[in-house]
Amino acid sequence: MVNAFVIAPKLEDLVLKQVVSLQKTDSSGKTAILHPETTKLEPRLANLELRLEKQFNEFKSELIQERQRIDSQFKQLENLIPQKGEQSNPLSLLNSLNKDELSIKLQRSRIPGAEKLAKAIEDARYKKPKQEFEDYRDVVKSVKNLGDKTILTIIDEWSRS
Structure with missing residues (x-):
C-alpha cells in the first residue's frame, strides 16, 4: 500500500510552494530546519529510470519482432500475386x-x-525431369489428345486474360 496524493499538472507548482512554506514553519510557529529529501529520492528515481528503460527495451524488442513478422507475411503475400x-x-x-x-x-476458354485435358497436362508435366514444359511444342508432344489447334486456342484465350 502506498500513500500518495494525485495532483493535477496545472496545480503542481502551487502545491509545491505550499508544501515548502508548511515545512518552514512547524505548529509552534518556529521555522523548522529542512532536511534534504533528495537522498531518499535518488535511489527511487534511479530504480524508476531502470524500470522505465527495461520496459522501453522490451517494447522496442516486441516492435522489432512484430515488424519482422509483418515483413514475412507481406513477402508471402507478394509471392502469391502473379507477376505481370x-x-x-x-x-x-x-x-x-x-x-x-x-x-x-x-x-472458361471453352x-x-x-x-480430362487438365489431368493429362498435369500428368505429362510431372513426368518431365524438371516437372515443367520447356515450350509449347513440348506441351503438344507430351500431352495426349492435345493438337496444334487446341494449343493455339489455349494460347490465344489465355494471352487475352
Missing part, C-alpha cells in the same frame, strides 16, 4: 496451375474435354 509476365504467359500457367485450376481455366 506470368499472367499473360500461357506456358507458365501450364507449368504452374494444378489440375483443378487448369480445368477451370480450360472450361476447350472441349477440359477436365
Whole structure:
C-alpha cells in the first residue's frame, strides 16, 4: 500500500510552494530546519529510470519482432500475386496451375474435354525431369489428345486474360 496524493499538472507548482512554506514553519510557529529529501529520492528515481528503460527495451524488442513478422507475411503475400509476365504467359500457367485450376481455366476458354485435358497436362508435366514444359511444342508432344489447334486456342484465350 502506498500513500500518495494525485495532483493535477496545472496545480503542481502551487502545491509545491505550499508544501515548502508548511515545512518552514512547524505548529509552534518556529521555522523548522529542512532536511534534504533528495537522498531518499535518488535511489527511487534511479530504480524508476531502470524500470522505465527495461520496459522501453522490451517494447522496442516486441516492435522489432512484430515488424519482422509483418515483413514475412507481406513477402508471402507478394509471392502469391502473379507477376505481370506470368499472367499473360500461357506456358507458365501450364507449368504452374494444378489440375483443378487448369480445368477451370480450360472450361472458361471453352476447350472441349477440359477436365480430362487438365489431368493429362498435369500428368505429362510431372513426368518431365524438371516437372515443367520447356515450350509449347513440348506441351503438344507430351500431352495426349492435345493438337496444334487446341494449343493455339489455349494460347490465344489465355494471352487475352
